[in-house]
Amino acid sequence: MTSDDTARPAPTSRSVETLSALSPDRTEAVLALLAEAAAADGQQAVSEQGRLRLRGGERPGVAHLLLTLGTELVGYAQLEDTDPVEAPAAELVVRPSQRGHGHGRALGAALLAASGKRLRVWAHGGHPAARHLAQVLGLTLFRELRQMRRPLAGLELPEPVLPEGVTVRTFVPGADDAAWLAVNAAAFAHHPEQGSLTQRDLADRMGEPWFDPEGFFLAERDGALVGFHWTKAHAAERLGEVYVVGVRPGSQGGGLGKALTTIGLRHLAGRGLPTAMLYVDADNKAAVSVYERLGFTTYETDLMYRSES
Template structure:
């Protein structure tokens, strides 16, 4: 086995093998080993991801990917228990590593190498009658709901995207992945093949182009039936404490139910106990978790 640093976007001969590896691992584990950004980083050099390969000749046994904040790794199901994960992990000394699904084998490997779980990200889901109940949106007189298409028609794209970025960065000033966005980062996010402008919803102050909050929904078609996701939801600082969080969440749920969603998921930090309780009160339950393992 050979461990080899690699810049995958410059190696199209290896990209198909990396994608096949990820698909095989997802089928075996029931959860994707790489998050959306790391999948994009296999071919998008703009993300600046660094890769480490575990190779047996030309056969790809395992893959690790890193950005400035963290790393993710995956091992082919047929190559497990052969030291591949250990070899890759040794190349990630001092780096935070995600374990998607936080599966027993990943936990055991991390603990064996002296790592500590420092972050838990929960996946919560709601379906059936509980979803239909949670999707009851009641309009308010102080804000107006518009989707991205309608907002651009009224206020212009530049004004809308600047307001969107401002609200996002206020809501997620603390967040390692979602905070600190700029127009280039927002533009890249909108390049995703699943992105649809009508699935981005805003609450605007009535009578003025001031954004109160946004609810970016995502439609998953990789399963049948398709399902929805509360992708990102946030309030601008000036509109917190006004009771807008609940209608903003319900606005997106109503939109997804209107598209035919029978199930909706979301991601939330486990330590954000108030948010977890809000979602539980709306009928969401924990369906899986992801974890960051660090050397501390």
């Protein structure tokens, strides 16, 4: 959520259109808007998952809201309503040159209407303008997601110690998809964004330029998948990411998660990347503690707000 609505008069030609899928031209226009906003803000307003949803046609439960002035695209929001329990989740952005005209408030109002006033909204980076917009829309702070970082140069980590009977290999696209999706769903049953990934979501990521199966580590015991560490390299930013670490329920508590994390960090350091990053919920005290012991510190925080309805 990126906006700055300090209450200037709203243009009369403003309109908001809601679509279930975007044409290629509109997709490119939205991606250009996101890139322009990211350059100005130093932070993406729409998550990787949201950006992947822009392409490939209609997706169940996903809506795209385009705010225009005449023919100019000045704002975008995405609404995702697939969780059977939680309120629909949204992200939104306004073109930097068009902020301060009430466009963010208009997109927020449209999201509230489309969700029946049951809404969760991300503010990536927690910028003050986004916090102000959340207050204007009557939303309250609900969740904090920390981005943590640590240097990889001169990395000194102990040799990873795997639980007895566990071996580690790398992911084989096509052969390991179903097994990984099953363990990911089990490991993140409490986490709707990660745990609900489908074959289409996995295929989207495998089609991205950053995907490298050599950085996707699988832990097995007796031929069955028990855990994984998927790393990611952000080449332009010179960042390595602990993209996702998961351990199958029943295999937790034996140090497997820490060993997999160490294996992935060593891989990223071996690629010459100077810094590692990861995302973790602030209220997941156990995970935060593990990462702090591995040398990570908080770099910035994403905030999620929700309606009280």
